[in-house]
Amino acid sequence: xxxxxxxxxxxxxxxxxxxxxxxxxxxxxxxxxxxxxxxxxxxxxxxxxxxxxxxxxxxxxxxxxxxxxxxxxxxxxxxxxxxxxxxxxxxxxxxxxxxxxxxxxxxxxxxxxxxxxxxxxxxxxxxxxxxxxxxxxxxxxxxxxxxxxxxxxx
Amino acid sequence: xxxxxxxxxxxxxxxxxxxxxxxxxxxxxxxxxxxxxxxxxxxxxxxxxxxxxxxxxxxxxxxxxxxxxxxxxxxxxxxxxxxxxxxxxxxxxxxxxxxxxxxxxxxxxxxxxxxxxxx
Numbered sequence: 001x002x003x004x005x006x007x008x009x010x011x012x013x014x015x016x017x018x019x020x021x022x023x024x025x026x027x028x029x030x031x032x033x034x035x036x037x038x039x040x041x042x043x044x045x046x047x048x049x050x051x052x053x054x055x056x057x058x059x060x061x062x063x064x065x066x067x068x069x070x071x072x073x074x075x076x077x078x079x080x081x082x083x084x085x086x087x088x089x090x091x092x093x094x095x096x097x098x099x100x101x102x103x104x105x106x107x108x109x110x111x112x113x114x115x116x117x118x119x120x121x122x123x124x125x126x127x128x129x130x131x132x133x134x135x136x137x138x139x140x141x142x143x144x145x146x147x148x149x150x151x152x153x154x
Numbered sequence: 155x156x157x158x159x160x161x162x163x164x165x166x167x168x169x170x171x172x173x174x175x176x177x178x179x180x181x182x183x184x185x186x187x188x189x190x191x192x193x194x195x196x197x198x199x200x201x202x203x204x205x206x207x208x209x210x211x212x213x214x215x216x217x218x219x220x221x222x223x224x225x226x227x228x229x230x231x232x233x234x235x236x237x238x239x240x241x242x243x244x245x246x247x248x249x250x251x252x253x254x255x256x257x258x259x260x261x262x263x264x265x266x267x268x269x270x271x272x273x
Contacts, residue, residue, distance in 0.1 A: 021258055073258060074170055085166035092164070092209060093257050096236025100256075103239035111237070113163060113211050 001113070003031075005146045009105055010053050010098070011130065014144060017097035018059075018134065021090070023072050028144075029133035037122040038145055043084070045091030046123075048112035053102075055148040058123065059091050059100070065140030077095075088114040123136070156272040159199060161192040161215065162207040162234065167257075171205055171234070171264070178265040189218030196222045196229070202272050205264075206251065208235040208242065217248045223250030230271045234259060255256045 003011070011031065019026045044060035063083065070078035070086045078086050091114035099109045117123075129147030136142060158180050160171045165187075167263045184199045186192035188207075190213040196204060204222065208215035215233060222229045233246045238256035246254055253267045 070166075082166050082169065085164045087169050089164040089257075093236040094211070096257065097239065099237055099242075100239040103241065108239075108241065111209055113209055151228070 006107070007053075008146050009107075010049075010102060010141060010148060011132070011146055012110075013098045013101040014057060014094065015134075016101055016130065016143065019096050020097055021093045022069060022136065024069070024136040024139050027064075027135045027137070031130045031132045034126045034129040034145065034147070036127070037124050037148070038126045038129075040117055040121050040123060042118075043087055044117045045087045046115045046117065047091045047095040049095065049109050049148075050112070051109040051144075052107040053109050053148055055129075055146065056126070056147040057091070057095055057098075057147075058126075059087075059094060059142060060145060061142035065136060065142055068139045069136070074106060084116045084118065088116045091116075156180045156202040156268055157199075158268070159186065159192065159195055159201040159204045161186040161189070161195075161204060161210075161218070163187050163202065163210040164207075167207070167234075174261045174264050176269075177186045177243030178268065187255070189215055190218045190219075193221045197225065202230065203268060204229065204231045206231050207236045208233060208237050208246070216245055216251075219246065219249040219251050224250050232264075232271070234264075 015028050042062045049055050085122045095111040126147045132144040134142045160168050168185050184195045186195045188210045206215045211264050231251045233251045233254045236257040243254045
């Protein structure tokens with residue numbers, strides 16, 4: 001993996017944020033470069049980042065993993081529209097808390113409202129980004145996908 | 155008991171807040187999914203208190219706080235946002251918000267904040 005220390009700090013902040021937001025034990029795997037389109041099978045959320053960093057963050061996983069997260073965080077099983085809304089809010093909370101964490105190292109970021117994606121689709125433009133698998137215990141697998149553009153480029 | 159306007163673009167979060175508020179003996183008199191709707195709803199419903207998200211489409215929360223407070227300087231608004239960095243809190247308080255709760259929030263923290271503001 002070839003990342004500048006600043007970009008690594010953003011990714012570390014995102015992983016730390018997920019650990020803060022999610023009540024389960026979260027074990028991150030090794031970061032892999034994204035070499036092709038990102039394939040989405042179930043559900044995911046994308047949040048844009050602006051400010052001292054520019055890029056996109058995607059949190060992607062299965063209905064079961066997100067549903068269990070919702071149940072553990074808010075005490076009720078979620079499906080349909082409420083599951084979509086929860087996934088969007090989870091993206092918002094993860095990126096928002098990461099913004100607070102990077103402020104601690106003197107960096108300012110802002111985030112866009114989350115966009116929830118559902119079904120089979122491919123996301124292009126994430127080449128040179130990184131995918132970090134996350135194992136939730138109890139729960140399942142989520143993927144954190146981060147694309148950081150050259151700084152100053154929106 | 156307070157009459158509360160809940161403002162958040164996520165239906166899920168509005169549902170969570172409503173559940174907490176009703177459990178705490180408060181009445182949710184309205185919901186808004188963005189700041190622009192919140193400004194209109196505030197004028198129409200005149201709630202005792204507003205919970206306000208920040209990152210929302212159409213009009214974000216801090217802008218909505220400024221507009222509500224400019225028409226009613228006594229407005230009691232609690233920010234409920236995932237963006238908890240110090241600069242954001244300062245901006246919200248300067249805009250006229252009375253408290254700031256960082257998501258994900260605890261039920262007790264929400265009710266305690268409302269209690270402080272409306273007695």
